[in-house]
Amino acid sequence: MSPLVAVRLDDPRLDVRGALHVDRSDNRLRCHRLPAWTRAQSPEPAFDLMASMTSGVRLVFETTSEVLEIDALETGLQFAGEPRRTARFDLVCGARVTHADLTDGHTIVVDGSKVSFVAGKPGTLQFTLSPGRKVLELWLPQSAMTELHGLRISAHAEIRSPPPPARTWAHYGSSISHGMEAESPSHTWPAQVARQLGYDLYNFGFAGQCHLDGFVARALRDARLDLISLKIGANIVAADTLRQRTFASTLEAFLDTIRDGCPKTPLLVISPVHSPLLETTPGPLIRRPQALYERQERPHAIEDGALTMKAARTILEAVVRRRRAAGDTNLHYIDGLRLFGESDTDLMPDQLHPDGPGHLRLAQRFCEAIDAHSWSSPTG
Numbered sequence: 001m002s003p004l005v006a007v008r009l010d011d012p013r014l015d016v017r018g019a020l021h022v023d024r025s026d027n028r029l030r031c032h033r034l035p036a037w038t039r040a041q042s043p044e045p046a047f048d049l050m051a052s053m054t055s056g057v058r059l060v061f062e063t064t065s066e067v068l069e070i071d072a073l074e075t076g077l078q079f080a081g082e083p084r085r086t087a088r089f090d091l092v093c094g095a096r097v098t099h100a101d102l103t104d105g106h107t108i109v110v111d112g113s114k115v116s117f118v119a120g121k122p123g124t125l126q127f128t129l130s131p132g133r134k135v136l137e138l139w140l141p142q143s144a145m146t147e148l149h150g151l152r153i154s155a156h157a158e159i160r161s162p163p164p165p166a167r168t169w170a171h172y173g174s175s176i177s178h179g180m181e182a183e184s185p186s187h188t189w190p191a192q193v194a195r196q197l198g199y200d201l202y203n204f205g206f207a208g209q210c211h212l213d214g215f216v217a218r219a220l221r222d223a224r225l226d227l228i229s230l231k232i233g234a235n236i237v238a239a240d241t242l243r244q245r246t247f248a249s250t251l252e253a254f255l256d257t258i259r260d261g262c263p264k265t266p267l268l269v270i271s272p273v274h275s276p277l278l279e280t281t282p283g284p285l286i287r288r289p290q291a292l293y294e295r296q297e298r299p300h301a302i303e304d305g306a307l308t309m310k311a312a313r314t315i316l317e318a319v320v321r322r323r324r325a326a327g328d329t330n331l332h333y334i335d336g337l338r339l340f341g342e343s344d345t346d347l348m349p350d351q352l353h354p355d356g357p358g359h360l361r362l363a364q365r366f367c368e369a370i371d372a373h374s375w376s377s378p379t380g
Contacts (some may be wrong), residue, residue: 004069004152013161014151018057018202020223029148031057031140033204034219041215046208049108054140055178056191056203058092059148062135065157066128071150073122074102074141077180079287080111087144090186091127092137092195099184100125105144122149135162139185142178142203165200170220173231176273176353176362177205183356192363199227210235211242217254221261227375228258229268231336233312234275238283238352243305248315255323255331266375268332269320271313273340273362276351282306285352293352313337332375339365 007014009029016022019031032039034051042048074087084107091098105120129136140146153159171177171190179188186195194201202223204216212232220228232251236242242250258267277285277293282301285293302308307315313335320333340347340354340362347358354362 002067003155004067005155007151007153007159009148009151011159013061013159015060015162015165016057017060017165017200019054020202020219027149029059031146033057033202034216035222038215038219042213044209047206047213049145050178050206050209052145053143053178053207054146055142055180055185055188055205056194056201057140057146058185059138059140059151060135060162062133062160062162063129063153063157064131064133065153065159066131067152067154068127068129068136068138069150069152070125070127070138070148071122072102072105072125073120073147073149074105075120075145076103076105076107076141077143078107078109080109085143085180087141087146088184089125089141090137090139090184092139092186093129093134097184097186098127100127102141133158137186139191142182142185142188143180166198167200167226168202168224169194169199169227169229170202170204170223170225171229171231172210172216172220173205173229173270174210174234175205175207176234177203177210177231178207179203179205179359180207181353181355182359187356187359189354189359189363189366192360193366196363196367205231208235208239211239212236212250212254214254214257217257221258225262225265227266227268228262229270229375230254231270231272232316233272233307233309233336237272237275237278237307237309237312238285240282240284240301240306242307244307244311244315245305247307247312248319251316251319252323255319259328264330266330266332267328268334268370268375269316270334270339271316271336272309273336273354274342274345274348275309276342276345276348278309280308280310282308293350330374332370334366334369338369 021032078084
């Protein structure tokens with residue numbers, strides 16, 4: 001193998017996409033999917049963890065190199081009694097996707113309400129590339145926080161800035177959008193949609209943390225985006241964080257904030273996909289070992305105003321219908337059951353999250369359900 005040469009990680013020809021905050025120097029690159037100022041506004045440490053995981057984040061550049069070598073330190077997640085989640089990197093070159101895994105980095109271990117930290121070490125990935133000039137996209141792991149510590153290419157190879165990104169799409173959602181259960185970072189359902197339709201993706205899917213936080217709305221408002229979608233309801237029902245009294249008004253405020261800065265941007269609201277545990281019964285859910293979820297039984301919760309997935313869909317559709325009637329014709333709605341319904345639960349082994357094939361099915365249904373330019377549904 002020919003000798004390799006280092007490329008500074010702050011080289012402007014290395015384009016970081018999918019993150020609104022990038023901390024980089026010559027030998028270190030770390031991303032946070034939301035702007036840095038949002039960290040001070042969330043009281044929940046789990047939110048910062050999820051926003052620091054690099055779902056949808058990729059390093060993009062053009063090169064003639066025939067080898068790519070990466071040094072990385074990943075911080076992965078492990079639930080007590082379960083295997084540690086693998087940190088998978090995808091190198092996308094045209095239609096070809098090559099995987100490489102790391103498991104020796106830091107580990108955050110969650111055991112009920114107890115959280116511990118096990119120190120690890122960086123690892124090195126190497127990819128063999130085809131000859132000639134090509135655009136590379138290094139997709140960072142969706143289920144880990146990731147620091148890059150080094151990047152090397154073939155000696156005498158050229159490196160250039162990539163072509164400018166296509167239409168920017170920000171998608172906000174819960175764990176199903178975050179995509180830890182997908183096969184790899186380029187195979188989460190938002191990543192599949194972005195690759196199929198040619199969008200420049202910002203994946204703001206935050207596992208367990210999609211609760212219509214105002215700082216997320218402000219981040220969406222202030223970013224320069226061509227398309228925005230919001231998949232709302234799953235975490236709110238599963239954690240019982242909003243009630244029938246507050247859900248609609250919180251959603252209205254969230255949409256108002258986005259519209260303050262993006263009055264005409266196509267905006268799509270998606271209701272929850274089918275959820276066997278919560279369709280007609282409210283949360284909260286408790287996670288048990290081996291990725292099993294248990295619903296807390298509360299016989300009078302609905303009478304007290306608790307939400308079910310069915311009720312959340314009704315409220316979401318009503319809010320969108322009202323706002324469209326008031327003149328916001330760039331606001332659209334898709335029933336999540338069109339994307340992943342009761343007949344699809346064979347691809348939902350834990351009764352909550354689609355598996356790898358489930359992500360691919362959800363992505364294909366999404367592409368079929370929307371107009372790729374305007375977000376409007378071809379069937380109304």
